Amino acid sequence: MKDSTFCHTIAERINTGVLVLDIEYNIVEFNRFMQVHAHKKQEDVVGKSVFEVFPELPRRWFERKLASVIQLNSPSFCSWEQRHHLFELPHTRPITTDSKYMAQNCTFMPIVGEQGISHVCILIEDATDVAHYQGKLNHVLDELARANRIDGLTQVFNRKHWEECLDKEFSRARRYGHNVALIMFDLDHFKKLNDTYGHQGGDKVLVDTAARIKSLLRLCDQFGRYGGEEFAIILPETDLNGALDVAERIRSSIASTVINFQGSAIKVSTSVGVSVIDSSHQRYEDLISSADYALYQAKKLGRNRVANSHDFATDAALC
């Protein structure tokens, strides 16, 4: 068998597209894979410009790619991750993918003739399965990353992630001398509420309360569930007066809202502790302790109220 016949037989049988162009972009070779997937016959495309046969090709990009392959006399690769596909070849997989076209890995190879590079061979590999499963994997990884950050019940940050946010915000504020305020609030007599309406009733109160408070906050505020029925909010670039305003808004919103659960109208209140970064806070945990201490004072003073740690600074230092 002659070399060219040998090569032609291989090109016809491999499960990869083979497209050979001359340096004027005219099609010279169009193997069976291409004929089947592009639904075009060899005799209808050979001799025609590749841009006429595949008008969807990104012409400028394609011309530059071929120019560099020819100039450098070196192969070049374009993966489906860079460009999902070059040629609009419908895929034949009985699976749902984001695109109706075959994902492609394309290799561009210079072919050297007697007078230098005369042609460029493009190998087109079907990467639809890989792209599909990579997409699924990315989706699962995103979900996992989200589950790692979000509290499953209330859909606000979980404690671990919220503390990581506070750690960063606290370091930034200390370094640049900026403000950062902390609000911690805890629903009052929640045990009694659970006893009266059951755990499901308690859960509904937590979910509704978290959603309502979230809607009161700015996008840059970081809202987390600190534990049980206790929540915490980081307010970047916020001074004491600003934080007290937000705290009062939270308190009054919770106190004035009725939560409907299985025909019952549940009313709940909250005690709120506020603290703003100052020189006594060496670590972010110190800021949490201050806000928590203020929250404890709000409970002690009768609940359904806001207290700030700066009013109890001396007491706190004694604790």
Ligand SMILES: Nc1nc2c(ncn2[C@@H]2O[C@H](COP(=O)(O)OP(=O)(O)OP(=O)(O)O)[C@@H](O)[C@H]2O)c(=O)[nH]1
């Ligand atoms: N429904 C429900 N209850 C929870 C959840 N996490 C914690 N709790 C309950 O919240 C209650 C908290 O009770 P306590 O710590 O005694 O506080 P409290 O009754 O709210 O009293 P004060 O905070 O002093 O006003 C406990 O009964 C916990 O079981 C949860 O995810 N769902």
